[in-house]
Amino acid sequence: MKWIAVAAASLLMTGPAAAETILLKPAQVFDGVEAKPHPGWQVLVESDKIAAVGPSLPVPAGARVIELPGETLLPGLIEGHSHLFLHPYNERSWDDQVLHEPLALRTARAVVHARDTLMAGFTSERDLGTEGAGFADVGLKQAIDQGIVPGPRLLVATKAIVAEGAYGPKGFEPGLHVPQGAQEVSGVDDIVRAVRDQIAAGADIVKLYADYHYQGGEGSKPTLSEAEMTAATATAHDAGRIVAVHAATAEGMRRAVAAGVDTIEHGYGGTPAIFKAMHDKGIALCTTLAASDATSHYRGWNGQEPAPEAVQQNRRSFRMAMAAGVPICVGGDVGVFAHGTNVREMELMQADGMPAAQVLMAATSGNARIFHIDGKVGSVKPGLLADLVAVDGDPTRDVAVLRAVKFVMKGGVVVKGL
CATH class of the missing domain: 3.20.20.140 (Metal-dependent hydrolases)
Structure with missing residues (x-):
């Protein structure tokens, strides 16, 4: 229940979080745009934004490294x-x-x-x-x-x-x-x-x-x-x-x-x-x-x-x-x-004929585009806000695994998972 302490600490903040550099190392990244996840990709977060995405990213001096073994990282x-x-x-x-x-x-x-x-x-x-x-x-x-x-x-x-x-x-x-x-x-x-x-x-x-x-x-x-x-x-x-x-x-x-x-x-x-x-x-x-x-x-x-x-x-x-x-x-x-x-809706969409990867794209980059917020969130790409979640397994095959999200980051601040 370590995330409770992190979430409680976030409640005390009355302004933006202090700048921090974090390197996230999951098993794979689903970027919200392509249907297939990217094995071996990592995500570098600087302050509240995504700074870099790709395989084998260098670790900047002073960066915190968060290992997410066996997990898929995806947009919030x-x-x-x-x-x-x-x-x-x-x-x-x-x-x-x-x-x-x-x-x-x-x-x-x-x-x-x-x-x-x-x-x-x-x-x-x-x-x-x-x-x-x-x-x-x-x-x-x-x-x-x-x-x-x-x-x-x-x-x-x-x-x-x-x-x-x-x-x-x-x-x-x-x-x-x-x-x-x-x-x-x-x-x-x-x-x-x-x-x-x-x-x-x-x-x-x-x-x-x-x-x-x-x-x-x-x-x-x-x-x-x-x-x-x-x-x-x-x-x-x-x-x-x-x-x-x-x-x-x-x-x-x-x-x-x-x-x-x-x-x-x-x-x-x-x-x-x-x-x-x-x-x-x-x-x-x-x-x-x-x-x-x-x-x-x-x-x-x-x-x-x-x-x-x-x-x-x-x-x-x-x-x-x-x-x-x-x-x-x-x-x-x-x-x-x-x-x-909330994942109940995504499960029913998959059950009623929409492939899991398309459901995921709809719930991330798709919704962001429809709501005119795709310049801020919805994808894992440099320049967007670091709103990221991680889950065991591969949600592009079965969205039901999202019932047990293990890691949540909002604006570069970890609110669940550590």
């Missing part, structure tokens, strides 16, 4: 769809979390969730909505960046944006104002104002809901209009923010594609024509296979085939997207299931 993993302010629905329902858990309690949980995510090897994370916790994700991001608490590099979406009357919690006296899990809008002017409000508060990402259900028990229906989403996307892009859209229906996805968004989340109702349009526009799909898997288990599924229809529909859309050449984002909707078990 990137979680593409999470909710740090939620915990698994089999512990407490979404409604109860949003309505009845104090903000301080939810924030304390989120701090633990961020630590668990980092220790699982995910050094960057896109958090897509606080679900009723307001702008608390902005403060959590600041606390991580300032070294107050450990966690991944965060991209945050703050409140998310939904059509008026189309989200929740629900089930109260009509006309009664109930705290919502997202910011409600109605009309083009209103949604543009909401986008600007959230960006001003610290949002890195604008999250929209293209569809949802107005009443419990009815299926998802398109909610935001194409004009609303187009205006929101243009406003976000003008501010240099990317746009993620929850869309589970074919029409919701069509409107999102027409609006020129950056990623579509879930995409259960996708069709070959929609996925072709996504491919042609370079819009990525974040399939969240683990979300439908987890909720189906909560409802009594024992994991045996045939799987429930929700799981099968998710699998079909994932395979259609792959066949169409759509960029695939790795993100499991973590929070629906336990933080720190």
Whole structure:
């Protein structure tokens, strides 16, 4: 448990770590770009960045050498769809979390969730909505960046944006104002104002809901209009923010594609024509296979085939997207299931037909490119931040070995492994 002492020491840092030169010597390096790992490669880290990569690197004077025998070193993993302010629905329902858990309690949980995510090897994370916790994700991001608490590099979406009357919690006296899990809008002017409000508060990402259900028990229906989403996307892009859209229906996805968004989340109702349009526009799909898997288990599924229809529909859309050449984002909707078990999504992607090496590339350089952070993280190459993880065995053959990450470095600081 030596990593606990290292992590505890990192908590005391209120600024950048002191410059240190470290030579990492694993059995092989997966660089995040090529499908095959590189046996015998080493990585030299200077301060917070990767300085050199290759075989038989010279040891600079005063450098610390870390031996990682039998291990594969790879870029820090990137979680593409999470909710740090939620915990698994089999512990407490979404409604109860949003309505009845104090903000301080939810924030304390989120701090633990961020630590668990980092220790699982995910050094960057896109958090897509606080679900009723307001702008608390902005403060959590600041606390991580300032070294107050450990966690991944965060991209945050703050409140998310939904059509008026189309989200929740629900089930109260009509006309009664109930705290919502997202910011409600109605009309083009209103949604543009909401986008600007959230960006001003610290949002890195604008999250929209293209569809949802107005009443419990009815299926998802398109909610935001194409004009609303187009205006929101243009406003976000003008501010240099990317746009993620929850869309589970074919029409919701069509409107999102027409609006020129950056990623579509879930995409259960996708069709070959929609996925072709996504491919042609370079819009990525974040399939969240683990979300439908987890909720189906909560409802009594024992994991045996045939799987429930929700799981099968998710699998079909994932395979259609792959066949169409759509960029695939790795993100499991973590929070629906336990933080720190993020690899569950990667395992399901491999099980549903994506080769392990492609899953790894998607979770590293692929996510980095989709989220426009590939100039900082996502690959093992000189000049990028030294966000690195190591694991026994070869994850390019079986991503399940990532369930037991042994070594985590973030920005040149070892937070787990020594």
